[in-house]
Amino acid sequence: MNATEMLIDMDVEYKHYLERYKNNVYLALAKMFDKMAREIKKVVRIDVEGRWTLKLRNSIIKKLKEVQDKYFTKIDKAFTKELKSFHISNAQTKLGFLEKVIDEADAELETFMIEEETFDRYKSHQTVYFDGQTHSYDSLALAYYTALRADIETTIEGARVQGHDITTIEENLNSHLNKSRNHLNAWVLTAMAIGTAFSDQEFTKANPIFNGYQWISVLDAKTTEMCSDRNGKVWYYNAPNLSTLQYEEYPPIHYRCRSTTALITRTAEELGLTSEKAQQIFDGKPVQVPTYSAWLESQPAATQQEILGKTRYAMYKKGEPITGFLTSDNRILSLAELEELGKAIPAKYTHYIRR
Numbered sequence: 001m002n003a004t005e006m007l008i009d010m011d012v013e014y015k016h017y018l019e020r021y022k023n024n025v026y027l028a029l030a031k032m033f034d035k036m037a038r039e040i041k042k043v044v045r046i047d048v049e050g051r052w053t054l055k056l057r058n059s060i061i062k063k064l065k066e067v068q069d070k071y072f073t074k075i076d077k078a079f080t081k082e083l084k085s086f087h088i089s090n091a092q093t094k095l096g097f098l099e100k101v102i103d104e105a106d107a108e109l110e111t112f113m114i115e116e117e118t119f120d121r122y123k124s125h126q127t128v129y130f131d132g133q134t135h136s137y138d139s140l141a142l143a144y145y146t147a148l149r150a151d152i153e154t155t156i157e158g159a160r161v162q163g164h165d166i167t168t169i170e171e172n173l174n175s176h177l178n179k180s181r182n183h184l185n186a187w188v189l190t191a192m193a194i195g196t197a198f199s200d201q202e203f204t205k206a207n208p209i210f211n212g213y214q215w216i217s218v219l220d221a222k223t224t225e226m227c228s229d230r231n232g233k234v235w236y237y238n239a240p241n242l243s244t245l246q247y248e249e250y251p252p253i254h255y256r257c258r259s260t261t262a263l264i265t266r267t268a269e270e271l272g273l274t275s276e277k278a279q280q281i282f283d284g285k286p287v288q289v290p291t292y293s294a295w296l297e298s299q300p301a302a303t304q305q306e307i308l309g310k311t312r313y314a315m316y317k318k319g320e321p322i323t324g325f326l327t328s329d330n331r332i333l334s335l336a337e338l339e340e341l342g343k344a345i346p347a348k349y350t351h352y353i354r355r
Contacts, residue, residue, distance in 0.1 A: 002280065002282070002283045003265040003282055004214065004263065004285065006097075006104065006281070007097055007263055008216070011097070011260075022189055022192045025082050025188055025192070026184065028078065028082075029079060029184060030184060032071055036067060036070075036071035036072075037177045039071075040064055040067055043063045044064070044156075052159065052163060057157065061152075064152055065149065068149060068152070076141060079188070079191070080123070083119075083137075083195045084119050086199070087116075087202075088119075088199075090199040090200070091202065091203045094200065095203070098207065098209065104281060105275070105277055107275070107278050107282075109209055109271060111209070112206040113206070114203055118202045122195065123138045125137070125194065127194050127253070128190060128194060128252050128255065136194075140187060140190065140191065141191075147180070148176065148180040152173070152176065155173055158172070159172075189256060190252055190255055190256060193251065193252040197252065200213075200261060204237075209265050211264055211267075212234055212236040212237050212243070212263075213235055213250075214233070214261060214264055214287065215232065215234070215259060216231065216260050216289065217258075219231065219292065219295045221306050221307050224257075225331045227258075228330040229330045230253075232244075232288075232291070233245045235249075265284060266284055267282055267284035268281075270284070293321075293322045293323045296308075296322050301313075308325060312325050312335075320343065325338070
């Protein structure tokens, strides 16, 4: 087992801890959100009296914005505090893993901890692809804030135009607030993933023992084409020409991205280590991971049919290889595209083809 494999193994239990930690952070922020929701409904309940006017509409929207601003400031402050603490604790955990690998190799190598000040760059760190743009924590937070504000304003304006009573208004507000609360969870998960990746990057920069990283995607029915295409690919800091990733990029690359990275060390020779054990552990190699098509080939029939669909699955059972349904970046070809490529589509399924 080499260093990368050892680090991945140690990371498994850590991932379980991270899931619990993220959930606890979300629950703490959700309590603030629920207080905001109650105050929003209270403002509306008190102010919606008599006949709707434009002045009343503007007054309510102004008050609701003040409530939202107050609570989002609290949420952002609390979340930033958690993320800053996590930035350091994550690096400390990875440092502990690295030192265990060094001990296993009976080697003596100097390791370094990141500085707390490195977090200052985190909130503007561009990484997540969402709605056609690359986002940072700050821009995701702004998008989340403005989406709820727009929904609330639409509810109040709709109430004024259509003369809704308080019951209808509260029903519409509850719908938007419940949706936003669910989005809060997605925001927390994504921001924490950005935090993990950023902390890992700073950690690898601080420790020249590392030479690069390998992209590790979660392969299942929910895996995006973006992630399945990158799975197993590597980036070498000092040898970009040998890298299989197109450029230095890190997960998360989209909202709710579950991909992570495995750190690759330099070789024993590069680190000045001569023992046979050190050479086995510090071989500088990434781990072997299955391609998306190989993974799909190994899955039970139910999973294959869920991903491929009935028609492609029927073609697969008749001998069409899994790779025949995928583009080079693992996008599943439409039936029309398969027909254009001359693939034999069973007659009973041809009515599904969208020409």
